[in-house]
Amino acid sequence: MKVKIKFPWRFIDSSYYRSLINYPPKDVKFLGVERSYVKVIDSPKLFTFQKRVKTFLRKTAELIKIPNITFTTTLNFDLIHCAHCLLLNNFPWVVDVEHYWTFSASSNISYSKFGKFIIRKILRKNNCKKILPWTHAAGTTIKDALRDKEINNKIEVVYPAIPAAKLINAVKTKKTTLLFIGRYFYQKGGLFALEVFKKLKQKYDCRCILISLTIPKYLKEKYGDFVEIYDSVSEDVLFNEIYPSSDIFIYPGFSDTFGFSLLEAMSFGIPIVTVDGFARKEIVENGKNGFVIERPNDIRIYRIGKKERKVINEIVEKASILIESSSLRRKMGKYGRMLVEKGRFSIKERNKKLKEIYEEAIRY
Template sequence: MKVLFLAQLPPPVHGASLASKYALEALTEEGHFSVVSFNISLADELASLGMPSVKKLFGFCRLFNSIMISLIRHRFCAVYITLSPHGGAFYKDSIILLLAKAFVSRRIIHLHGKGINDIVSKSKCKQALYSFIFRNCEVVHLSSVLTEDISKIYPAIPHIINNGVPDIQAPSAEKRYDFIFLSNLFESKGVLVFVDAIGMIAKTFPGVRCAIVGSGTEDILRRIDEKLIACNSENNVDILGALYGGDKCEVLNSSRVFVLPTFNECFPLSILEAMSAGLPVISTPEGAIPEIVEHMQTGILVDRKSAKSLADAMSLLLGDPDLIVEMGKLARNRYLHKYTLDVYKKAIVSVFPRLMLSDL
């Protein structure tokens, strides 16, 4: 089966691009597929995500031309695309999908984001546009919790495939950090809320050690530093920058609790990586996180944008080391049953035979 694979692939490294990388690996490792892939992301670094530029315009023209040539040269059985749900990236991806639709009768849209329902609820024109783009496509979504987001524009039942990540646990690692934040350093990921919470708990637990891992702009790094200085907590935190591969695994395994107080999320890979390392997770009831993190079992769900709620959860765990260990074991077991990379890859591969049998 020849597949045209259109996805956001690293770089830049973020959750959607890593999930796409794993999906591409799944198809190329499976002997029944011949895959032609294109990286449809026009951003070469995180800071340029969502930012229009002349460079991106020319990049899109080159990408469009390359995909068209491939569609003319090959007879694809199916096209797989990770469609951005909103913004300029949605229109860019939609143009590419419409091009592919002219040549390929079977199409898979894999969603890694949300926000469609808010857009189409405010505009009948946009509802019609989204319905047209999604028409005669199979849709893969991350969780049944998120399917309501596309209910107004996609009447069929989508395939549900949870994200999965490689196993990174190293049980013998020395624990240097009580809490670790690992994500791109966007305000919407809750990094500033985390810093505020550190300032609150450091008064009671002056020896608390925290790590902030991720890539961020000069502005967000400056704001983090200012907050740490203002609450006299700069000595409690190591800002480690972006870490990948073994370095990322090592710092996760050297931590006790993972923290992601996000207020804009779907199905974060960083939480799955933390669970793989046997860390309990403190996060928010955003997107599918309540499905991943069982409150007071594998972690704690706190109020969005509330440093006080986060500080209370962090203090609870600092005061009960046995609870950290027990939650970590449960988180690790949940990862092994639901979120391994093998489970994810098998699910991705299984969609294509079903697609070939469907009557679109």
């Protein structure tokens, strides 16, 4: 089966599509993008440049007020898989989406009266066979925004997946190693992670690592005595040295619709301490593969006040439990790895569902 992947942007910077293209369902060939074309950016300068270009394009799109609409001029395939976009061709297609608003370049477009009209009209077409939200939380945003039974019947959740990491015998020290990774420093809870690390270093003889493409220079200087801070590391270093030597993953993650670094940590058998939000509890089951801290309303990500301090203290409390119990770390890590190796976030499970969806889409 030949499936063409259509993207609304030329910037393809997502672990979702890299995994999909590199590990396709059996007997499915993806057209429209080469395997090497999908690359997750790890250069601070390139990441900043891309971010600025995306912001410019997003603002331009808001002036036009049109959702992510696309079409194709060639038809040498069986099905089209749209990535966060809407197809105009009269040809069978499915679409994956991480949140309702990502049908457009901006939530201002998707939630506008005109935006909803266009999105609803295209999704209701008979040749739109399936809508594939990444999570149940994402599916709910579509249902709440459009309130359309015909569209609701097309929704089927297909969780993202990554390959299970090859476990290697990394050099382990007696110190417990805690890790935070987040390209968008503040949005991913980087400031909270730094405060957590500072408190834990004062309490335990532990190692703390923070990796972020966008951490401000003054914070590097302020926390440098407590934390090993990196703008970026190569994938080789990350997957062969840092993840294998880490014991606990600290990830507040305030702006995520998903959070692929959570799956990466789980893949290496690392328990997680995180903060609730959107689909977080679909990924981290509290008490099973990590701990989920309840999130207060109106939490600030750029400054630490009383409300934020409470969250930090709760993360420290849960991380302390894991630091003091290697058996609990192993138990939680084992369950998390199972979810990636053969559970709902496994390549096998995702490909099984996608293959069935693709075959059904071209059958009717």
